Amino acid sequence: MGRVTDASAAAAASVPPVAPRRTHVRTHHGDAVDDPYEWLRAKDDTEVVAHLEAENRYTESRTAHLAPVQERIFEEIKGRVLETDLSVPTRRGAWWYYARTEEGKQYGIQCRAPIGSPDDWTPPALEPGEPVVGEQILLDGNLEADGQEFFSLGTFEVSTDGRLLLYGVDVEGDERYTLRVRDLDTDETLPDVIEGTFAGATLSPDGRHIVYTTVDDAWRPDTVWLHEIGADAASDRRLFHEPDERFWVDAGFTRSDRFLVIGLGSSITSEEWLVPADDLTAQPRVVWPRREGVEYDSSHAVVDGEDVLYVLHNDGALDFELVRVAASDPAGPRTAVLPHEPGRRLLGVSTFRDWAVVGYRRDGLARLGVLDYATAAVDELAFDEPLYSVGTAGNPEWAPPLVRLGYGSFVTPSTVYDYDVATRTLALRKQQPVLGGYDPGDYAQRRLWVTATDGVQVPVSLVWKRSFGEPGAAPRPVHLYGYGSYEATIDPGFSVPRLSLLDRGVVFAIAHVRGGGEMGRQWYEDGKLLHKRNTFTDFVDVARHLVDAGYTRPEHLVAEGGSAGGLLMGAIANLAPELFAGVLADVPFVDALTTILDPSLPLTVIEWDEWGDPLHDAGVYAYMKSYTPYENVREGVRYPRILAVTSFNDTRVLYVEPAKWVARLREVGADALLRCEMVAGHGGVSGRYSAWRERAFELAWLLDVLGDGVPSGAEADA
Template sequence: MMVKSDVAAPVAKKVPSERVHHGDTFVDEYEWLRDKEDPEVVAYLEAQNAFTETHTAQLDGLRKQIFGEIKSRTQETDMSVPSRRGRYWYYARTEEGKQYAIRCRCPISADDDWTPPEVVADATLPGEQVLLDANVEAEGHDFFSLGALSVSDDGDWLAYSTDTVGDERYLLRFKNLRTGELLDDQIADTAGGAVWSSDAQHVFYQTVDDAWRPDTVWRHDMGAGTDDVRVFHEPDERYWVGMGSTRSDKYLMIGVGSKITSEVYVLAADDPTGEFRSIAPRVEGVEYSVEHAVISGDDYYVVVHNDIRDGVKAENFAIDIAPVDDPSARREFIAHDPQRRIEDLDAFRDYLVLSYRHAALPKLAIADLRAIDGIPAPADFHEIEFEQELSSAGLGGNPEWVTPKLRIGYASFIEPTELLDLDVATGERTLLKRQPVLGGYDPADYVQSREWATAADGTRIPLSIVRRKGVDDNRPAPLLLYGYGSYETSIDPGFSVSRLSMLDRGVVFVLAHIRGGGEMGRYWYDNGKTLTKKNTFTDFVDAAGYLVESGWTTPKQMVAEGGSAGGLLMGAVANLAPELFNGILASVPFVDALTSILDPSLPLTVIEWDEWGDPLHDPDVYAYMKTYSPYENVGAKPYPPILALTSLNDTRVLFTEAAKWVARLQEMSTSDNLVLLKTEMSAGHGGVSGRYKQWEEVAFELAWILQQTGAYVPD
């Protein structure tokens, strides 16, 4: 239970504002909290911060203890495993006491040298060159984020971009890596990425529109002294624009995508002033992505898609190949399988790597082109297997088109992340690095397992359960239930140093893989979006009910957590089942969803209509969203303790949403439980920047969770 004091919560004034749509009128008394330039709004946020600090002051000692634990388990001076690209090994170093990574490279010793230099935590490598020291770039700024970090193919130029506000608009700059000279060229308000042409004379970048949507690709001609050339613009507000290149470096690619439709344009990288051409015209509801592959000496586009073939839609995606000189002549390569969600196919000169999802877990399978005569068959792809059932495997940094080995990343909930080199021909695996966890960490002290809850409609919901060994012997236990459930995003097994501070205090960590995410394939996503969105919320409630009924925990020992769209989940769950939790933590919560999705002038709204529906023009969508949008549905009920975290400069989920939601909760709740709001006054959607600041924030959150689960009782 929270420690209370005589300090009262700040009371937001009420300024009635009517929102009228489809004959329905909603009176919003806290809409005035939208203007972050208004001194009264800033004063209200600061008052809420002071209120939160007062009511969490008793956790200060625990916060410091957790911060110390995270710090003591982390190898602060460290180095990533170098990845080979061209004439250099590229890597990042961190140094004790410094907030940000230092990006470096060193020359390779010989053309046939494919063994990366040994990782030496506290030493530089021979011939090391610092490409970018983010600590220097961040000096004088409360916030810092690195966007682009792109080296030209010849290794002589660096394009990089920085954000020092948190609004995800970046300043793009250029550095001569031969001389160390920083060019005068600066391009403001870019979207964060940069792609070089093969001759290193041109850089492609993106800008955003007023709604923060990347909509335009520009070409910057190095040293030309002329205005940049607009090479592509997407006027349809439902579509985002992305820019990249194939691993072979042979083609530049522009990807245009809504939530349900996409189109890809390509251009030969050695013809940067040429015209991009579409691989296949966009068709509503059809998504596809493209990679370049050379198979049996012929150039192909590999197309991962969910198109219709023989009257059946490839819901979980299929793969076609098409000759580069005739992209319309596509033929099936890997057929659709309803039990396997194909996510990607990566092409190397000698291998094809299939990334897919089965039984709520990510998998890899490889076809060795050197051992195949002609076009590979599905049977030529062989899965890479690992011992742990609950684990994640994916490609690591493999920037080179030609490589004798593949770099693979592996993780589970209880095993520190590993980076491996795989010799495809022999199957031999070489461990390059295991994430260091200082202080004698032993995975054998922890247990991970999979259980299944059952939703009201009979759907089985996978749960990933992580605990310290022996905790289940003392059921019921303190428990944190985490969920997201939107955008087909999958929350996969992964290791967390900070989570140990919770597990070691007897808290069970549970991930609810609810509908709206992508863990169980495209149908899992489709049944948790638009007019089926409520499945996301009821799945989470049913998962919580299962954990109580099966004896894992009790409502007095359970806390729920989610962020962004997962914050919408938290807001909906607070309204649906406040009695199931003794705490709800919502980070940058999307809790005023209907107001935001009704306003096409707000960042990201129009493109979001494919995810939530279009309540502005469709009365059925409006009515449906109004039944679950957390802010509108706050009522006179006994809410549990709630902690909402937001950032003033967030452009994805505006701080307004959390501020309004908390004001309404504090007004309406019939319980004595505290509703707290903490606003970072100089950060964006990802929260504070800098690893030590981030550890402090994690410690703040974990201390609150430990208190609310009963795993920690303040003096």
């Protein structure tokens, strides 16, 4: 009887689940729309859960033949990673802080070791697997995660005096964290427990208080709280509350420990409030009162004995400018430090005691420069690769002689440098080990410029393995990635899993479409609100160029994007299904209109600045309806193969969006699969081995879609 049951179950799993159509009429601006799959939104409904589980069984059945390839890729990823490893130590106070991993363990271990002397700024050269003199384990994620299906460490901060550890843990994937405090002298966990906090929390410089944020019903961080360590959390003091649903709130201390900064931000407007760090109950004082469309952020410094704020803003400066104001009178006179320069998008300033580091973009690449307080001159750091990514990382000290940098490219593994400001030299501290004989010289990268339909030049970044020949010499399989929202940049960076595609002859490409930030603020403005379609047509134009110029063929071209990039994937599948063999959509925002119409859903009101307000504006409603993937699934076309990956506990893009989309695609005969992680959040599964296995599954699916497009002899399993 068991065999019959197993056979029946297997047969059922081989048939795509059919979601029942149920009338649900949505009416806005005189437009009545029947949304027959909206019932899938009822997360607590057992029928909904059963449907998602049936989708998972179907996907498992349809992809069972990929198991050998998936396992091979997983072993390749695992074989390239030094499983027992350590990060480069970062100095704070009297300690070097670092994280390490151990072979076979899912999560990192947070540690510290004492500095040798107050003048010691060279991090100790730690060897994997070797004991560290004086090591103290602060938090072992493997122990904290024991018995949990999901584990994410949010806040992790040690007090200035090194005595207390504040940490936050999420065990559901819903990005609600529980804060706890540990006495590092006694290894005792203190009674303080604060439930339901947002990710960001911090200790006051004197170690007596915790500053944290909580969210409203729409998952918007809206309130800043002050908790006295040792007191009942029920008595916590509310420091700040923001009622405007368009604004997120966060809080943190300046590097100088002089001020607590409470920051508010929407997509287009920001505001900051200062509280003296030595009197956290004082009334917050605004830096600049908010003005619609003006964004700014400030950083404290001391110049010629005066407390000043370096303020980066876009008031009359599209690509931002940097000014200096007195901290005692921020609304007073402004001294221009870096005036607005079109084409140089200023991104941020990190102030230290003696100088500042400025981040900016020019010609589509990230740049870093050291700012001299006295002269306002910027000394730009030079890197010799044509494509790369760079940024500051791990610089908690106020008066260091060095700046810690993170660097990488498509071919250069993630690299940590310390830049000596006085001598203008870079010291290599560590480069990510890549086992298995990796040689960066075996791979090449370059940038293309593709002319979009309206004449705009769209940058495209490529990486490939040299032994398979130059891209464009003959059609090759291409994996094309895109995002294009929120002014986010997708810079060329190294990926161990990607090597499993490159080593099989696949060319990886990023289409830096409008809506992202790669080419400055105007690039973003031209891909949002009523210009959003440029994001989609740019990607299609890039794909069409890659086909027309002989880089690939449609049957050998796969596309991928996640979250807002998943919206891009759904849109291009509707716009140009003939150009792609497959589309991988991770946590895809494919039912955007339904979501943005409902202000009770997480983040909706905040998102109106990015997409428009279809609830109150008929023009925005019509425009969004014209491109939202779920609303525009087409009859009578042959869709590429589609894999949608989502998470049941995702609070940013709800599982219901890809679930509805896949149901609608099946109506028109599309080969669409849905994989829903039932215990995960927006970032997917937790634990490095689980994440590698998940990525191996996705890459195996991509290779299966490419089929005979993968060069023969590259990999038998592929």
